[in-house]
Amino acid sequence: MDILEKLRAETRGEHDKLEAIGLSDKIMDKTLSLEEYKKLIRVHFMVHQALEEQLEANGVEELFPALDYEQRRKMPLLEQDIGELGIAREPLSRQEPAGQLPQLNKPFGLLGCMYVLEGATLGGMVIVKALKKNEHLSSLENFHYFGCYGGETGPQWKRFLEVLKDEGAHSEAQEPIVEAARQTYQYFGANFKKFL
């Protein structure tokens, strides 16, 4: 089984759990309120802040230059959303995230975490369409985080998969990649549960 098939098979249940607690029904049927959208952005901000810090501290850029990590960071997008939604920064940066940060063991754990963060942009394409049609959100012009790479989502995902598959071809890589992906999903889950 290649690494992508293995990741899909072993973490599908985690994705489904996250969807179930992540307001996805309301997102998709366009009943999500502005307050709920703000909560969603807040929780993504908290989780991405912690995870990107961890990825960077563990040297993701140096270990995987082909990823072009800098332009995959989601924090600049979340900062823009926070600004445009008028969410106060101060209490947000003092809020402690819930759950256990994933153990991103070098080098392969970093890729497992990146798989979850990058894969979310695929779901984002579906989500952003629904958000744009939601009349409770009609005052908003931009959905920076959920819109993410826009028309570049497909090519960005393909380039990520090239790196993932090259690295995941080593048999010793598979288990740490899958384990870090699982822990990353669970970290999102703990924070969705607490803050949504």
Ligand code: HEM
């Ligand atoms: C409302 C919530 C969500 C919905 C409706 C949703 C929907 C989707 C959809 C439709 C895909 C498949 C895209 C495709 O195959 O072309 C997908 C893939 C994926 N999503 Fe989600 N998603 C949601 C939340 C999340 C969250 C919060 C995360 C992680 C933080 C996430 C991580 C992923 C990953 C890693 C994949 C890639 C799976 C793969 O192809 O290997 N999703 N999602």
